[in-house]
Amino acid sequence: MERATATRLLDVEGITKRFVTAEGSLTAVDDVSFGVAPGEFVSVIGPSGCGKSTLFNIIGGLAGDYEGRVTVGDAVVTGPHEAIGMVFQEESTFPWRTVLENVAFPLEIAGVARVERHERARNFVTLVGLAGFEGHYPAELSGGMRQRVAIARTLASNPRILLMDEPFAALDEQTRMLLGDKVLKIQQTLKQTTLLITHNLTEAVQLSDRVIVMTYRPGRVKRIVDIDLPHPRDASVVGSDRFGRYVAEIWQDLREEATRGIEDSEAQARAGHAAR
Amino acid sequence: MSTAAIRSSPWPARAVGAVSIVALFALLEALIRTGVVNRFVVPLPSQVLAAIPRVIAEENVAQRFWQTTQEVLWAALFLALAGIVLGALLYRFRLLRLACETWVGALAAAPVVLMYPLFLVIFGRSAATIIAIGFAAGLPAVILKTVEGLAGTRQVLIDVGRSLKLTSGQQFRKILLPAALPTIFVGFRLGLIFAMINIVGVEFLINFGGLGQLINEMAERYDLPATYAAICFVVLVSVLFFDVTERVERWMRRIV
């Protein structure tokens, strides 16, 4: 089930976050705890409304006002932490900078000299498979390529933990699978500890060592599943039997939560209409 | 997800803003009284405040206000007539529009008010000069917005008119013009504001007219509190003018 605390790099303890809305108090995340060991690839999966993005912002240090604690190594997270690198769901490349300048951005913030930071950035651009595109502007690239730039940019900041919030959500299925494949290879090469937030089941099983299933609002940890598929993996693992069984197993839990989510939004829509 | 935070009321912030500004003036008062700031360069805010009723009583402010208002009204009349007519012409004749619209745009960016010495020669030191500059300054905005409004008429409305076999005159009066009215009014308001600003400005510069001239006169008399008071008064009037016309514009948008 849960690994011993001693081998955890990221420790999420008892996170609870409440929001005040027009309808009253809303608990987005309720007492969520889990850990990520060094070199692990962990996915957090759940239906819309399970508080995944809230969790993402809390772990990344961009949200405050919550109960519980997030620790990276020995340090407690109180704001954006240098050990945590975030990749956002939306288009996040700077349109006025070239690919190389985008990737070099964290190094520029850290004060690295121009020649050196461009050199280092170039390595990461090549790593995500965009060699040759260093001088291009994001507007000239496809959505998938732009997300690769965003990932390269975050990797360039040399984070101990890579935190990604549905980075492939805006892409079509094929691009998503191939890109996921690429990210997994990079992760394995760099032995990068990764926490991926997603709603895509196939993706979660394809890429992860462990999958954390969350309930619908209020978001709690419903189940943690160890994915015992061989490494190194590639996109072809999707066709294997074991893969199918994991997907089916997790889908059982997910479906329950997703159904609750749908029923809830239908109820809200009915209430909203009646109020008019 | 309904987890968006409620937008809190703006009133506490507005109160803080108002109080901080009053506090700033109180600080200025203190600095002047203690001699840190020279009172012959910056008069006491309390003196300026006291000067406002004095100026209003002694300097015939009501009559001056009326004079400036008349100038603005004349400019408004010419703006409405010339601006809308020229705008309609540009819309009606496509070639003319293609040729001239950028020129009107360039004129909007030009420092038209700098021509006031020229108008002084032509019209003399009179209300005509002031009205002419106000008109010239506001005209491009009215023309451009009129063209924009007419050109933005939904095609389906034009088709309705054509299907009813309206003459182009009827088409213009009964369909195009009403549909374009909100945008035309935006342009008219914009032109009016430019006109007002330049009218008061030129009144000040040529020492003729109503409110602008008041400021110039107070300044030439070296009556510091009165100068500041007159400036404050004029700023107040212009703010009111801006606010009232904004409300009218919003009202127009609702009913049309």
Added chain:
Amino acid sequence: MDAAHRLTVATPASTAHRVLALRVAIVTSILVAWEALSASGLLFRDVVPSLGAIGRALVRLLGTPEFYSHLSTSAGEVGAGLAIGAALGLAAGILLGANRFAADAYEALIHYLGPTPKIIFFPVMIMWFGVGAGSKVAMAAVSCFFPIAISAAAGMRGIDRVLIRVGRSFRAGTWQMVSKIYLPAMRAPVLNGLRLGLGVAIIGTLLAETKLSNRGVGHLIIQAYATFDMPRMYALLTVVFVIAIGLNALIGYAGRRAR
């Protein structure tokens, strides 16, 4: 019948030609009408000087080094005023755009004080900064502060929020956020604000020079008025208009490129 048919099947290329032809026709008729009016003597002498007289005055003007000295004085005043007004305006706009509390408290002030005649502050500027260049620079700064602040505030609010989160996730400092994220992201609205600001800065400076100055282009204009040298006044106005419209077009072009 034939001509009408030709009209309706006009191609884009021929339209461009016809636009050019119309423009030439308009300009020519204006010039011809002008010359006719000038020669007719209908208006009292020299209010409408002949084109030749204006042309000669223009040549004379551009030929004397003294003119360029006055031009650089005005340009310097406009430049300095713009620099000050832009720095303050950008700072104010960024603050108001970033902080809702500040915006609720103070933005109305800028919104309502913007459309007021700034030249009426000139007597105060003279008291504070003297009768020389200082008061003119102050006029320019006060004039251009408002359009720049308003554009900057709107620009800040239009920035894609995720870009700000990226900056924060990489722990960028405040100045780094401003210089590497806010300003680049707001290029287009800021350039537009600068375009408008330059326009009013030119007006503010030159009007102040016409009122009280012994240097600068505004001073030359009012001097031409005082000496009733109308061809020279037209020449000066032409130069000012060409420069103002030209700069406006340049910045406008840069702003469109930045989109």
